[in-house]
Amino acid sequence: MKFTARQPGINVNVSPTHPLKEFAILAGGLLAIVVGVYLALGLAVDLIVPRLTMDLEKKLAGAFIGRLVENEDVADTRRSLQALVDRLQDRCAPLPYTITVHVTESDAVNAAALPGGHMVVFTGLLAEMTSENELAFVLAHELGHYANRDHLRGLGRALVLMTASTLLLGADNSINSMIGQGMVLTELSFSRKQESRADEFALDTLFCHYGHVADAASFFSKIPEDGDPGRFGHYFASHPENRRRIGHLKELARERGYPIGNPLPLPADITAKINPR
Amino acid sequence: MIDLIIFLSLLVLGYGAGSWAEKRHYRSIADRENATVNLPAVTLKSVDVPEHKIQSARLVYGSAVISVDYFKRILASLRNIFGGKVKSYESLLDRARREALLRMKEMAGNATVIVNVRIETSAIGKHSQRKNIGCLEAMAYGTALTVEE
Numbered sequence: 559m560k561f562t563a564r565q566p567g568i569n570v571n572v573s574p575t576h577p578l579k580e581f582a583i584l585a586g587g588l589l590a591i592v593v594g595v596y597l598a599l600g601l602a603v604d605l606i607v608p609r610l611t612m613d614l615e616k617k618l619a620g621a622f623i624g625r626l627v628e629n630e631d632v633a634d635t636r637r638s639l640q641a642l643v644d645r646l647q648d649r650c651a652p653l654p655y656t657i658t659v660h661v662t663e664s665d666a667v668n669a670a671a672l673p674g675g676h677m678v679v680f681t682g683l684l685a686e687m688t689s690e691n692e693l694a695f696v697l698a699h700e701l702g703h704y705a706n707r708d709h710l711r712g713l714g715r716a717l718v719l720m721t722a723s724t725l726l727l728g729a730d731n732s733i734n735s736m737i738g739q740g741m742v743l744t745e746l747s748f749s750r751k752q753e754s755r756a757d758e759f760a761l762d763t764l765f766c767h768y769g770h771v772a773d774a775a776s777f778f779s780k781i782p783e784d785g786d787p788g789r790f791g792h793y794f795a796s797h798p799e800n801r802r803r804i805g806h807l808k809e810l811a812r813e814r815g816y817p818i819g820n821p822l823p824l825p826a827d828i829t830a831k832i833n834p835r
Numbered sequence: 836m837i838d839l840i841i842f843l844s845l846l847v848l849g850y851g852a853g854s855w856a857e858k859r860h861y862r863s864i865a866d867r868e869n870a871t872v873n874l875p876a877v878t879l880k881s882v883d884v885p886e887h888k889i890q891s892a893r894l895v896y897g898s899a900v901i902s903v904d905y906f907k908r909i910l911a912s913l914r915n916i917f918g919g920k921v922k923s924y925e926s927l928l929d930r931a932r933r934e935a936l937l938r939m940k941e942m943a944g945n946a947t948v949i950v951n952v953r954i955e956t957s958a959i960g961k962h963s964q965r966k967n968i969g970c971l972e973a974m975a976y977g978t979a980l981t982v983e984e
Contacts, residue, residue, distance in 0.1 A: 580914075
């Protein structure tokens with residue numbers, strides 16, 4: 559038999575898989591993993607928050623504190639608020655935090671609890687205040703978030719990322735500062751249950767401090783019917799929600815037998831600076 | 836956003852141009868392999884031919900440098916994450932080796948047989964600043980014998 563040279567006809571060295579199919583499988587798999595990690599981060603928040611030490615929390619706070627520029631115009635207001643918070647904390651709301659009050663000029667009728675005991679109060683909130691009791695309620699509400707460590711949960715997935723990056727890379731890493739820069743303070747979100755618990759904490763603190771709970775719910779009823787909920791932050795998530803909260807506070811005050819006394823006027827250095835209009 | 840647009844454009848361009856070039860190259864390889872099918876290139880060190888019948892014996896070689904396209908590079912880097920057969924580079928190596936063999940045969944001219952054929956592969960640009968150049972050279976060499984009939 560004569561040998562005839564010919565080509566093998568098949569190519570064993572190249573896989574027949576279409577490259578686009580391979581790309582779809584690999585890219586899809588990678589995307590699925592990223593989505594999975596993102597979802598897992600959301601679940602990890604509740605696991606991490608109770609285990610986060612104060613020390614680590616102070617390190618996390620560094621990312622936010624950089625942007626809190628002290629304004630000389632509101633220095634007196636800041637001192638006055640700080641004194642009020644200290645008084646509340648001293649007798650009625652002992653927390654393992656050293657609360658530092660910051661005043662930020664903004665129209666937002668809101669206050670924010672940041673990691674490390676940094677409480678931010680927006681001037682928009684101060685402008686709406688009519689009595690010291692009302693103000694104390696709002697500050698005590700924020701203290702309530704600290705007591706339950708809601709301020710950490712409010713950071714959500716960012717907290718997990720920040721905790722991981724702080725543990726791995728140290729306190730001043732780029733991931734933390736990126737999150738700190740990118741986060742809008744008024745966007746910290748709390749659940750209905752967290753707000754309720756903070757309200758209850760605030761009510762108890764108010765009673766403990768003043769001996770009555772005047773003006774506790776008054777701030778809630780001030781929201782205009784057509785008010786922009788975004789401007790009122792987590793105090794006024796939505797109208798029905800506020801009515802529920804007012805109702806809840808009134809019921810609680812009745813239940814616990816908290817009397818309603820006469821509200822004290824606002825400290826002078828808060829009204830003077832904030833209410834020129 | 837602009838980065839993403841550039842990335843996607845490069846991906847589409849890489850896929851389009853890469854597939855087109857590969858298809859064309861494979862057609863050319865197949866044609867030339869058929870044309871040179873009667874010039875055997877073997878790995879045997881020698882052939883059993885009386886020495887006086889060998890008219891000439893000389894070194895022949897061929898080399899080819901083939902680059903990977905952007906799409907295949909991304910595909911390979913995705914594969915690097917998960918592991919497994921880097922299928923996107925398989926055709927690259929296959930083309931380079933076959934092209935090198937064909938060029939070697941071309942150099943051999945009308946020789947009777949090429950013995951002691953070896954194929955070597957080396958990456959090009961591996962140590963350059965940008966390591967993702969991703970092109971490789973295949974070199975085939977052997978001894979072309981012209982045997983008297």
